[in-house]
Amino acid sequence: MNNTVLSFTIAVLFGIGTFLILRRDIVRVIIGLSVLSHAVNLLIVSVGVFSGKDVPILTHDEVVPTNTIFSDSLQNSVLAPLLNGTEPTQFVDPLVQALVLTAIVISLATTAVIIILAYRIHEEYGTTDIQKLKRLWG
Amino acid sequence: MDPFISVTLAVFLPFLLALAVPAVEKLIKHRIGWFASFIALISFLLVISLVPLVIHGEHFQASVEWIPSMGIEYSIYVDGLSILFGIIITGIGIIIMSYSNGYMGLKEDLPRYYQWLLLFMGSMLGMVFAANTIMLFIFWELTSITSFMLIGYWRNKPESVYGATKSLLVTAAGGLFMLAGFIVLRSITGTFDIPAILQNETLIQTVQGHKLFLAALILIFIGAASKSAQGPFYIWLPNAMEAPTPVSAFLHSATMVKAGIYLVARVHPIFSGTEAWFILVSGTGIITMLVAGFLAFRQIDIKALLAYSTISQLAYIMTMYGYTTYQEPGIGVAAATFHLLNHATFKACLFLVAGIVAHEAATRDITRLGGLRHEMPITFIIATIGALSMAGVPPLNGFLSKEMFYESSIEMGHALGSPFTFIIPALAVAGGVFTFAYSIKFIAAIFLGKRPEKGLPSHIHDPSFVMIIPAAFLAGLIILFGLVPSIAVQNLVEPTASSIMMEAQHLHVKLWHGLTGSLVMTLITFLLGIAVYTRYDSIAEWQNSFNRKYPFISINYIYDGLVNNAKGTLKRFSSFMQPGPVKGYVLALLVLMIILFAIPFLKLSTGFIQTLNFNVEPYEFLVFFFMIVAAVGAAVLPKYLPAVISLSALGYLVSLLFIYLSAPDLALTQVLVETLSTIIFLLAIVKIPQTFKEHITPSLFTRDALIAVSVASVVFILLVNATQGIIPPFESLSYYFIEKAWPLAGGHNIVNVIIVDFRGYDTLGEISVMCLAALGVYNLIHSRGESE
Numbered sequence: 001m002n003n004t005v006l007s008f009t010i011a012v013l014f015g016i017g018t019f020l021i022l023r024r025d026i027v028r029v030i031i032g033l034s035v036l037s038h039a040v041n042l043l044i045v046s047v048g049v050f051s052g053k054d055v056p057i058l059t060h061d062e063v064v065p066t067n068t069i070f071s072d073s074l075q076n077s078v079l080a081p082l083l084n085g086t087e088p089t090q091f092v093d094p095l096v097q098a099l100v101l102t103a104i105v106i107s108l109a110t111t112a113v114i115i116i117l118a119y120r121i122h123e124e125y126g127t128t129d130i131q132k133l134k135r136l137w138g
Numbered sequence: 139m140d141p142f143i144s145v146t147l148a149v150f151l152p153f154l155l156a157l158a159v160p161a162v163e164k165l166i167k168h169r170i171g172w173f174a175s176f177i178a179l180i181s182f183l184l185v186i187s188l189v190p191l192v193i194h195g196e197h198f199q200a201s202v203e204w205i206p207s208m209g210i211e212y213s214i215y216v217d218g219l220s221i222l223f224g225i226i227i228t229g230i231g232i233i234i235m236s237y238s239n240g241y242m243g244l245k246e247d248l249p250r251y252y253q254w255l256l257l258f259m260g261s262m263l264g265m266v267f268a269a270n271t272i273m274l275f276i277f278w279e280l281t282s283i284t285s286f287m288l289i290g291y292w293r294n295k296p297e298s299v300y301g302a303t304k305s306l307l308v309t310a311a312g313g314l315f316m317l318a319g320f321i322v323l324r325s326i327t328g329t330f331d332i333p334a335i336l337q338n339e340t341l342i343q344t345v346q347g348h349k350l351f352l353a354a355l356i357l358i359f360i361g362a363a364s365k366s367a368q369g370p371f372y373i374w375l376p377n378a379m380e381a382p383t384p385v386s387a388f389l390h391s392a393t394m395v396k397a398g399i400y401l402v403a404r405v406h407p408i409f410s411g412t413e414a415w416f417i418l419v420s421g422t423g424i425i426t427m428l429v430a431g432f433l434a435f436r437q438i439d440i441k442a443l444l445a446y447s448t449i450s451q452l453a454y455i456m457t458m459y460g461y462t463t464y465q466e467p468g469i470g471v472a473a474a475t476f477h478l479l480n481h482a483t484f485k486a487c488l489f490l491v492a493g494i495v496a497h498e499a500a501t502r503d504i505t506r507l508g509g510l511r512h513e514m515p516i517t518f519i520i521a522t523i524g525a526l527s528m529a530g531v532p533p534l535n536g537f538l539s540k541e542m543f544y545e546s547s548i549e550m551g552h553a554l555g556s557p558f559t560f561i562i563p564a565l566a567v568a569g570g571v572f573t574f575a576y577s578i579k580f581i582a583a584i585f586l587g588k589r590p591e592k593g594l595p596s597h598i599h600d601p602s603f604v605m606i607i608p609a610a611f612l613a614g615l616i617i618l619f620g621l622v623p624s625i626a627v628q629n630l631v632e633p634t635a636s637s638i639m640m641e642a643q644h645l646h647v648k649l650w651h652g653l654t655g656s657l658v659m660t661l662i663t664f665l666l667g668i669a670v671y672t673r674y675d676s677i678a679e680w681q682n683s684f685n686r687k688y689p690f691i692s693i694n695y696i697y698d699g700l701v702n703n704a705k706g707t708l709k710r711f712s713s714f715m716q717p718g719p720v721k722g723y724v725l726a727l728l729v730l731m732i733i734l735f736a737i738p739f740l741k742l743s744t745g746f747i748q749t750l751n752f753n754v755e756p757y758e759f760l761v762f763f764f765m766i767v768a769a770v771g772a773a774v775l776p777k778y779l780p781a782v783i784s785l786s787a788l789g790y791l792v793s794l795l796f797i798y799l800s801a802p803d804l805a806l807t808q809v810l811v812e813t814l815s816t817i818i819f820l821l822a823i824v825k826i827p828q829t830f831k832e833h834i835t836p837s838l839f840t841r842d843a844l845i846a847v848s849v850a851s852v853v854f855i856l857l858v859n860a861t862q863g864i865i866p867p868f869e870s871l872s873y874y875f876i877e878k879a880w881p882l883a884g885g886h887n888i889v890n891v892i893i894v895d896f897r898g899y900d901t902l903g904e905i906s907v908m909c910l911a912a913l914g915v916y917n918l919i920h921s922r923g924e925s926e
Contacts, residue, residue: 007857015850058886095872098892109911
């Protein structure tokens with residue numbers, strides 16, 4: 001879709017996230033990870049979006065012709081479709097959206113675990129400094 | 139009974155009843171061995187009941203679907219070859235399990251011993267009746283695992299552990315090569331079904347003409363050679379002798395080591411008749427036969443001597459299977475099959491004798507044994523029969539099959555022409571000479587000569603009937619097959635050879651067949667064998683001194699180096715890769731990412747300036763602006779709480795952006811997830827007082843900012859290029875989902891259809907991750923009580 005401002009915004013999020021995960025304060029690292037995961041999700045979705053394309057939802061029962069030859073045949077031991085010819089469709093890419101949808105949910109799980117981990121670390125050692133933890137460890 | 143049911147019962151009864159062994163042991167105590175023998179007997183009878191089915195070279199196949207989408211079935215194939223192996227496995231199984239009743243002390247962990255023996259027997263039967271390469275592979279690896287457990291039966295002996303590990307590493311790795319070979323074969327033929335290939339002449343032609351023929355052959359042969367201890371893979375077998383002796387007799391002489399032979403015979407119709415087959419199979423066979431026969435001389439442990447002799451005898455069989463390329467194929471195959479059967483009888487017999495000697499004399503060291511013929515007369519007679527059969531002395535069965543080996547070697551020499559007319563028979567005789575010499579040594583060292591003054595128990599006698607009868611029975615078979623070969627030949631060898639050759643075979647094996655070339659070779663073998671035997675000790679001494687002088691000319695040396703060094707190398711590797719601080723890993727990853735992305739994009743980036751697009755609607759611009767503000771806020775706000783609120787503002791802005799990016803599902807999910815994670819964040823954060831504040835020095839700031847800016851720039855360049863089509867667009871998988879969403883899954887929302895239908899397993903995985911995360915959080919909170 002060729003939007004340079006969006007690309008720039010995503011890049012800035014990446015930069016800020018990177019800076020944060022290099023910190024010593026464990027809470028900052030977790031915030032950094034969240035920022036990074038937002039950035040990654042946006043990056044993946046944005047490359048599948050082209051201006052003038054629709055939301056990937058069919059309006060009625062239909063077979064969308066994509067002028068693609070599928071040969072996923074078990075007899076010929078082809079377990080993935082072979083794609084020849086790519087007629088543009090009217091939709092943005094649904095596959096990247098499906099991937100990111102999974103990623104969003106997983107990142108919730110990750111965030112929950114590490115924030116509780118940080119909380120427990122603070123309870124056990126009375127600090128949120130990673131450097132100090134390392135000294136405690138060995 | 140229906141053959142399919144018979145086979146299935148024969149294979150799976152041992153598996154099922156092995157599970158019952160500990161319970162039964164509670165009832166009948168140390169008599170558990172007889173229970174195991176009884177199971178073996180049932181399997182034996184089931185296998186025997188199948189003999190009429192194949193006696194004239196017919197075969198039987200039946201299958202049940204297992205993984206139909208992959209063409210994998212639970213499929214059995216009964217022919218002469220599988221019946222021969224089935225009889226050897228179950229027959230020797232009965233003998234071994236009965237014998238174990240006398241051999242294994244009452245204090246041993248008997249349930250474990252018999253359990254693994256039964257599991258082994260079941261796996262082995264499953265392997266020989268498998269019609270499907272995948273099924274064959276599974277049972278094949280099961281035999282490796284059960285063998286590992288049995289070799290390592292005495293867990294606290296380091297030698298046992300070493301031997302068990304070695305055998306597992308070599309044979310299981312060989313099995314993986316075999317699997318790769320099966321997959322190559324499948325890519326050529328399009329089927330995992332072995333009989334389907336065997337019965338299709340044109341398919342075999344296709345395989346032999348295919349460019350992957352050699353790859354398939356070599357991979358499968360590596361599997362066979364590793365299991366049958368051929369070529370460089372022989373090293374595991376001598377160390378496997380740390381197993382209890384009945385196990386050695388069963389697994390490492392009569393059955394498991396013949397699995398490789400079985401595989402070679404099974405794929406014989408597919409690969410044989412080619413030059414590569416001859417060079418690979420016979421070449422490996424001849425070299426192994428000579429080297430292993432020669433190396434047997436320096437062994438002072440009687441079981442190690444037998445192990446080397448097993449390697450050498452198996453090599454005979456391999457060699458004969460390889461011969462078929464250049465001669466009337468029936469001869470080699472029949473001879474090989476006959477020798478296979480004979481070897482199972484005389485070698486198992488000798489191992490049982492070795493077990494008796496070790497049990498009674500408490501040593502297996504030939505330098506400490508001798509002169510036991512008076513004290514153990516019955517054992518002496520049995521041992522002599524076994525050893526003479528191995529040496530190829532008439533009228534025992536070993537003589538017959540060795541004659542056949544010589545005969546086919548002569549023919550082989552003729553077929554290849556000068557100078558092989560002489561060389562091949564000469565090599566065969568050399569193998570026979572070594573065999574003769576160490577067979578005599580086996581008898582002489584234990585029973586002949588003088589009894590050593592010290593080191594042996596004062597009272598040595600023949601063992602109980604439990605141990606002597608199995609050995610005597612095998613000795614009886616040796617004589618029977620020698621005097622009346624037609625019993626074995628007509629009922630077992632002919633059907634087997636027919637099934638290997640895929641056509642009916644008729645053999646005439648007689649004890650006396652005139653003064654032929656092979657008989658002359660046998661006589662030469664005896665004369666030279668006696669000559670070599672007189673120099674036996676000096677040859678052994680020379681081998682020892684050679685080994686001391688050049689310890690590195692040895693495959694064991696390489697193995698030990700590889701395995702022991704592997705531990706050290708991996709230790710260094712992991713301590714280098716995991717130094718401790720997380721920051722180190724992050725830095726390494728980021729730098730790697732920058733390099734990997736930057737290199738290709740630096741080449742492409744020329745000209746992207748012209749295609750930049752700053753046409754942004756004002757409201758979009760506002761969204762972008764606030765996103766950056768929120769992210770900066772999350773980074774710089776000094777207190778946790780405002781930072782977290784800023785972060786959640788960023789999350790909601792992202793969901794707003796998703797709407798703009800034509801992704802309504804994502805927007806919805808993002809709103810929900812953001813709400814939840816903000817709640818979790820806030821719940822936790824209010825409990826963490828902000829005591830620590832990192833002091834960021836200018837140099838640290840410069841370094842981290844530099845990394846952050848590099849990452850951002852790389853991402854920026856990547857995105858600008860990616861969204862402009864400068865990178866050649868590759869074919870997108872998405873078209874498939876767009877077109878099939880309605881006809882295949884009946885859904886309108888394509889993203890949802892992908893998640894719940896096409897990629898349903900991913901979603902299942904995702905749900906598992908959520909569950910694990912929930913469990914993890916619960917346990918983290920729960921563990922608080924324990925630490926105090």
